[in-house]
Amino acid sequence: MTKARPDIDIRPITEPEFPEWLRAVKVGFVQQPVVPETEIEARRPRFEPGRYLGAFDGARCVATFRSFSQEVTAVGGSPVPANAVTAVTVTATHRRRGLLTRMMSRDLAAAKKRGDVVATLIAAEYPIYGRYGFGPATSAAEWTVDVPRTGLDPSWSGPDDGGRIDIVDPEDIRKFGPELHDRVRRATPGTVSRNDWWWQINTGVLQIDPKWTEPFFALYRAADGDVEGLVAYEVDDKWGDANQPQDTATVRGLLAATPAAERALWRYLCSIDWVTQVKSGPRAPDDLLPLLLPDPRAARLTTVTDWLWVRILDVVRALESRTYEGTGSLVLEVVDRAGLAGGRYRLEASAQGASCTPTAESAELTLDIAELSRLWLGDESAVRLAALGRVREERAGAARVADALLRTSRRPWCPDMF
Numbered sequence: 001m002t003k004a005r006p007d008i009d010i011r012p013i014t015e016p017e018f019p020e021w022l023r024a025v026k027v028g029f030v031q032q033p034v035v036p037e038t039e040i041e042a043r044r045p046r047f048e049p050g051r052y053l054g055a056f057d058g059a060r061c062v063a064t065f066r067s068f069s070q071e072v073t074a075v076g077g078s079p080v081p082a083n084a085v086t087a088v089t090v091t092a093t094h095r096r097r098g099l100l101t102r103m104m105s106r107d108l109a110a111a112k113k114r115g116d117v118v119a120t121l122i123a124a125e126y127p128i129y130g131r132y133g134f135g136p137a138t139s140a141a142e143w144t145v146d147v148p149r150t151g152l153d154p155s156w157s158g159p160d161d162g163g164r165i166d167i168v169d170p171e172d173i174r175k176f177g178p179e180l181h182d183r184v185r186r187a188t189p190g191t192v193s194r195n196d197w198w199w200q201i202n203t204g205v206l207q208i209d210p211k212w213t214e215p216f217f218a219l220y221r222a223a224d225g226d227v228e229g230l231v232a233y234e235v236d237d238k239w240g241d242a243n244q245p246q247d248t249a250t251v252r253g254l255l256a257a258t259p260a261a262e263r264a265l266w267r268y269l270c271s272i273d274w275v276t277q278v279k280s281g282p283r284a285p286d287d288l289l290p291l292l293l294p295d296p297r298a299a300r301l302t303t304v305t306d307w308l309w310v311r312i313l314d315v316v317r318a319l320e321s322r323t324y325e326g327t328g329s330l331v332l333e334v335v336d337r338a339g340l341a342g343g344r345y346r347l348e349a350s351a352q353g354a355s356c357t358p359t360a361e362s363a364e365l366t367l368d369i370a371e372l373s374r375l376w377l378g379d380e381s382a383v384r385l386a387a388l389g390r391v392r393e394e395r396a397g398a399a400r401v402a403d404a405l406l407r408t409s410r411r412p413w414c415p416d417m418f
């Protein structure tokens with residue numbers, strides 16, 4: 001049973017409180033409760049007054065919550081302003097007393113006031129965030145490829161499309177990565193923006209993880225020299241009993257702006273001498289990888305999980321910022337217990353554009369804001385949610401109309417963890 005503790009003060013932290021706040025994050029994530037000076041210094045430039053909440057029991061920080069500005073790509077490629085939520089922790093001694101609820105309510109109200117269209121997060125555990133109006137809007141899948149079973153020609157010596165792959169240095173990734181990422185982001189609904197800090201952390205300029213090691217970086221250039229893909233991967237050093245190399249290459253990130261780049265980079269990973277296994281890392285659930293192999297069963301699906309969670313804060317802007325393949329209209333009754341985005345709306349959509357307006361007409365589909373958020377990027381089916389009793393058809397067939405409007409041919413994907 002939740003025991004409220006109004007005596008616990010929740011407020012934005014000051015910069016001098018930042019190390020204590022970081023320590024509390026470690027405690028909440030059950031990690032060693034010591035923050036190396038290098039980590040404090042690497043994280044300090046990200047400090048933003050007002051966006052780092054702490055709950056204090058006396059001088060001790062016992063709960064943390066942070067949000068930052070982000071863009072998430074809507075269906076069709078428009079970047080939408082998002083309130084990205086992260087570092088959510090409540091110390092075990094203070095759990096289940098409503099601290100998360102207090103921090104979340106405060107932050108979402110501020111995001112709404114600022115004009116953010118959605119809030120986003122990646123959930124540590126599934127049951128936490130639905131109650132706040134978040135719905136799982138993208139999934140991630142991981143494969144382990146048994147290279148000798150793929151059926152690929154082991155004498156492959158590079159792309160046969162005129163392109164080339166080169167191992168490069170971290171500074172090349174900082175040079176070419178941001179532009180490539182922007183290109184991929186515009187083409188991939190569900191992808192979130194990255195800043196310079198992201199590239200610095202992931203190329204070793206700044207250290208937030210003492211266990212970080214430099215990966216191999218490779219770029220794919222098309223025949224005209226254009227950088228269309230990059231991969232960061234690490235390789236372990238494993239030998240079998242009969243003195244045979246049995247290395248595993250694990251992908252930390254693979255970005256491809258074109259199918260040619262995607263095909264070439266996976267092909268490359270499956271051609272490295274000594275590597276008998278390739279672990280894909282989290283990918284879009286409809287990634288090309290398995291079907292690139294003559295024997296797709298050589299790619300064993302090891303994980304499928306919810307990834308980016310979305311919470312719509314502004315229904316009109318969320319629905320108008322995306323594109324629609326079909327033509328039609330739908331009146332939605334959106335229920336929002338937090339009072340942030342509820343109401344009745346008419347969506348009119350066609351390939352030429354969409355309008356979403358508050359209406360007093362009879363609703364055709366009733367759903368919670370968490371379910372609309374889950375549908376927004378096109379990955380989930382309203383018909384499926386109706387079968388589960390999570391959306392209610394007020395007019396027979398309305399869920400099929402919703403699917404015809406909202407669903408997409410490729411699935412959304414968020415390559416990042418934040």
Ligand SMILES: CC(=O)SCCNC(=O)CCNC(=O)[C@H](O)C(C)(C)COP(=O)(O)OP(=O)(O)OC[C@H]1O[C@@H](n2cnc3c(N)ncnc32)[C@H](O)[C@@H]1OP(=O)(O)O
Nearest residue numbers: 002086087088089090095096097098099100101121124127
């Ligand atoms: C975006 C991110 O940062 S994801 C990381 C989330 N953090 C973690 O997983 C770290 C470990 N866990 C924690 O720090 C805490 O348990 C938190 C942050 C998940 C929850 O904080 P609390 O202050 O205990 O949550 P709070 O008391 O406000 O709970 C509100 C409701 O959610 C429920 N709830 C909270 N956490 C969970 C959970 N992990 N599983 C199921 N239900 C949960 C509570 O039971 C409560 O339900 P009720 O209103 O029906 O009584």
